[in-house]
Amino acid sequence: METAAKEELSFLQGIKDCVPTLLGYISIGFAAGMIGVASGLTVLEIAFMSIFVYAGAAQFIICGMLATASPASAIIFTTFIVNLRHFLLSATLAPHFTKYSVWKNAGIGALVTDESFGVAAGRIFNNKPINDRWMNGLNLTAYITWIASCVVGAVLGKWVSEPEKFGLDFALTAMFAALLILQMESVKASKLKHYVMLILLMVAAMYILSFFVSVDLAVIFATVIVATVGVVTDK
Amino acid sequence: MSVNITILLIIIGCAVVTLIPRLAPFLIVRNIKLPEAVMKWLSFIPVCILTALIVGSVIESGDDSFPGINWQVLFALIPTLVIAIWTKSLLITVIFGIIVMAVLRNFM
Structure with missing residues (x-):
């Protein structure tokens, strides 16, 4: 690198x-x-x-x-x-x-x-x-x-x-x-678990949000929510 | 070769509403220093949004309230992800994905 x-x-x-x-x-x-x-x-x-x-x-x-x-x-x-x-x-x-x-x-x-x-x-x-x-x-x-x-x-x-x-x-x-x-x-090895967790959370968030809004809006909402979770859960 | 004036106006309207979110951060961020927490938040955006775009292509928003799953896309996506992890190559992954989807649509 x-x-x-x-x-x-x-x-x-x-x-x-x-x-x-x-x-x-x-x-x-x-x-x-x-x-x-x-x-x-x-x-x-x-x-x-x-x-x-x-x-x-x-x-x-x-x-x-x-x-x-x-x-x-x-x-x-x-x-x-x-x-x-x-x-x-x-x-x-x-x-x-x-x-x-x-x-x-x-x-x-x-x-x-x-x-x-x-x-x-x-x-x-x-x-x-x-x-x-x-x-x-x-x-x-x-x-x-x-x-x-x-x-x-x-x-x-x-x-x-x-x-x-x-x-x-x-x-x-x-x-x-x-x-x-x-x-x-x-992604550093120490952060990999955190990122995998966020990806799984994204999949869930996208699916759940799709019940309520269009897929395009779900992309935006899910990203905003999960990136925030990422900041809060980051050590 | 002709251009319908109504279609041209729609294209211009769409261009303006597309340009605003693309440009705004570039023009706003110049004048303010973003706090550390915001920068950190932004660092999570790439992985989140790429995941969202992938999942979004699998979800089929029907007219009814239940979002469906596009099984064809999901079946093509799984080997494509494996190839992406294996080769780490953008080009190979895209070619492979196109072939898998063409096979699924024509022979399955």
Whole structure:
């Protein structure tokens, strides 16, 4: 771990560190583009959506709601709820970027995703440094790949009738599973039991909360509750 | 290639509500020093939220009050987790997960 501290934190290193996550963006982007076309959107509209909204799960939901002709207010409100978790991701990353300008912070914040957060949090967790250039390399690689994948998916979507058959949508869950395991890798042996307890508590909290609220809200509530339990039970 | 103005407005609305939670912490934290306890709380967020996202993909929120379990996702998830622990590789895990799910959907 000591040797890692010397590794240079360039824009290029950020691009390199993004590479393992790209297959996730590509497969989910393909699926999002295909579903967009199936929901009656044009390729250009799908491109705009991936450029401006830039959020996998939310784009699926927007397409689904557009297909069922939901009112605009309902679509926008649902998107807000689904993407509210980014607040927690940004809040975790933001303290590490305070020395940079407002615009730089805005640029980094605007492109925070579950995956780029996972990679960056992995470094923070391991007490490795992160900086603006590295984060921009990571973020921009993911962003460009996402837009391109959505557009390609939309173009291909005209020929593929059942995108689910390829299992591409599961790439997202598989990626979260890998990111979680990689996070756990860096947990000290003495803290491992504590973290396993918190994970089991999360599973229970998610299931119980799902009786009362939507899964997206359950993600936020369960995380807030269990992270608090984590602080209280930490020795 | 065309853009429907209503859809464009919906996309812009969705973009704004997505941007707010992403940006707010980056613009707020600059001006205040976060207490130790908050920093500690934030250190638990990655593991918690990743677990939440995984569990969320297994839970099926039906229209009735009982949340169901998506057994297909659960069956694909278990070997995927094993591969993740075994290989510690993001890329291998994702490829493996996609293949497992494709097999489950096409042959089971």
